[in-house]
Amino acid sequence: MKVDFLNVLQTNLDVKDEIFEAIQRVVESGVYIGGSEVSEFECDYSKYVSSSYCVGVGNGLDAIRLSLQAIGVGPGDEVIVPAHTFIATWLAVNQCGAEAVPIEPEAHGYNIDPLKLEEKINKKTKAIIVVHLYGVPANLPEILRIARRNGVRVVEDAAQAHGALIDGQRIGAHSDAVAWSFYPGKNLGGIGDAGAVTTNDKKIAEKIRCIANYGSTSKYEHIEIGFNSRLDPIQAAVLKVKLRYLEGWNTKRKAVAEYYISELGDKYIPWKKHDAMKDSVWHIFPIETRKRDELKQVLADNGISTLVHYPKPPHLQTAYKDQFLTTSLPLTEFKCSRLLSLPIGPYMSNESVDHVVKVLNGFES
Numbered sequence: 001m002k003v004d005f006l007n008v009l010q011t012n013l014d015v016k017d018e019i020f021e022a023i024q025r026v027v028e029s030g031v032y033i034g035g036s037e038v039s040e041f042e043c044d045y046s047k048y049v050s051s052s053y054c055v056g057v058g059n060g061l062d063a064i065r066l067s068l069q070a071i072g073v074g075p076g077d078e079v080i081v082p083a084h085t086f087i088a089t090w091l092a093v094n095q096c097g098a099e100a101v102p103i104e105p106e107a108h109g110y111n112i113d114p115l116k117l118e119e120k121i122n123k124k125t126k127a128i129i130v131v132h133l134y135g136v137p138a139n140l141p142e143i144l145r146i147a148r149r150n151g152v153r154v155v156e157d158a159a160q161a162h163g164a165l166i167d168g169q170r171i172g173a174h175s176d177a178v179a180w181s182f183y184p185g186k187n188l189g190g191i192g193d194a195g196a197v198t199t200n201d202k203k204i205a206e207k208i209r210c211i212a213n214y215g216s217t218s219k220y221e222h223i224e225i226g227f228n229s230r231l232d233p234i235q236a237a238v239l240k241v242k243l244r245y246l247e248g249w250n251t252k253r254k255a256v257a258e259y260y261i262s263e264l265g266d267k268y269i270p271w272k273k274h275d276a277m278k279d280s281v282w283h284i285f286p287i288e289t290r291k292r293d294e295l296k297q298v299l300a301d302n303g304i305s306t307l308v309h310y311p312k313p314p315h316l317q318t319a320y321k322d323q324f325l326t327t328s329l330p331l332t333e334f335k336c337s338r339l340l341s342l343p344i345g346p347y348m349s350n351e352s353v354d355h356v357v358k359v360l361n362g363f364e365s
Contacts, residue, residue: 003343003352005305008184010347011249012191015241019191022237032233041236042196044243045180049172051198053205056231057212060159060181063195064092066229067155067177068127070197070207073098077126080152082112083313083332085131089157090314092179098126102315102324104331108271110286111138117146127153132161132171134309135187135253135283140166140174155179160283162188163250172198177208182239187253187283188246194235250281252346256353257282260342263357284309287360288338295363296340302359307341 012019026037038056046054057063073079075097081089083102093100101120106113110133117128128147130138140156147154156171158164159181164171172178182194197208210217215226257280261272268287271277286309289295299306313332315324342356 001352001355002303003305003348003356004345005307005341005343006185006345007347008189011189011242011245011345015245018241019238022241023234026233026237029233033230035233037233037240038231038236041231041240041243044240045196046172046198048243048246049170049178049198051173051178052200053202054196054198055205055208055212056236057195057197057208058229058231059193060157060179060183060195061088061092062212062229063159063179063181063197064089064129064155064157065095066208066212067179067197067199067204068092068096068098068129069211070204071127071153071155071176073126076124078122078124079126080112080117080120080128082129082131082133083315083329084110084310084335085133085157085314086159086310087314087317087319088159089129089131090320093129099124100314101125102327102329102332104329105335106139107331109136110134110271110335111136112143114139114142114146117143118150121146121150121152125150125152127155127176129155129157130175131157131159132164133284134286135160135162135164135281136277137161137164137166137171137279140171144175159183159186161281162186162283163246164281165279173200176201177204182235187250187281188239188242190235190238190242192232192235194231194239195229196231249346252348253282253344254280256344256348257285259353260285260344260357264360268360282344285342285344286339287342288335289340290338291363292338292340295360298363299356299359302355304356304359305343308339309341310336310339312336 042054077098079093090100154175156178177199180196182190211226212229215222215224
């Protein structure tokens with residue numbers, strides 16, 4: 001039985017007529033930069049996450065960088081980042097001229113450990129980036145308390161957490177700024193690169209919109225050094241369609257995750273009792289195994305596609321080889337050596353999920 005890791009195509013095919021109608025509307029409008037499609041999606045998404053403002057940008061990396069720039073991060077500053085994350089979280093810091101300071105994840109989870117924060121905060125610390133990795137919310141309330149006590153700003157990287165909850169409220173308006181990616185494989189994905197920042201701070205929203213538009217607030221008037229990172233109207237139109245289906249798709253993801261959790265043993269899911277699980281949207285469903293390569297091959301032999309998120313942490317990447325030569329992050333490295341991501345998505349059949357579980361439970365780990 002063939003089980004895809006994620007059927008990205010199907011999420012588009014199921015709403016194909018609406019997507020084609022939206023694209024045709026953009027083409028026939030003659031407005032190919034900005035315009036009503038972008039502003040309407042920004043309005044819809046800000047309402048969805050209960051934020052005051054939403055600014056569409058070119059992609060998720062730009063969303064993080066713009067958020068940092070808008071709160072004043074620059075050369076000489078330090079930004080605390082999760083050690084275990086996709087490298088974009090770190091790249092955004094360096095692109096601002098600041099230094100990334102990594103923090104290990106929780107022992108029984110994958111998000112940044114609040115207990116390790118204050119020992120890294122100093123006079124150079126400008127901000128903390130909180131990543132809601134795999135769609136599982138981080139302990140943001142505790143992180144915000146620590147940050148406010150120390151006068152540090154907080155930016156969320158919510159690229160994998162569209163629709164996830166914290167204290168009953170959707171992620172998107174808790175901190176200074178929240179960065180989003182709408183890469184095609186996300187829970188809410190476009191048909192190309194796209195991103196956004198949500199915030200309750202009008203000055204941050206205006207700053208982001210200015211920097212992302214060549215540093216301009218009016219045509220041919222440039223008040224600062226900016227660059228070009230604008231949400232494409234076609235992507236906005238497609239996202240506006242797909243946003244209407246997001247909650248249903250997330251519900252189906254949760255059903256798959258709940259079956260995995262109920263049927264797989266503690267040998268695969270050491271984080272089974274994590275408090276944030278119930279509020280996750282399961283962009284990724286990770287398991288841990290000491291025989292990852294062997295298990296990955298067994299699953300492949302049974303038609304099951306898996307991925308590894310992420311095989312090499314940022315501090316071990318060639319891009320950072322000089323900066324982190326003596327850095328030791330043993331927990332991050334340990335988890336990266338054991339993690340394997342199972343198939344999950346809104347179009348997995350019960351038979352597919354059951355097939356994955358049976359192969360896993362038949363494997364001698």
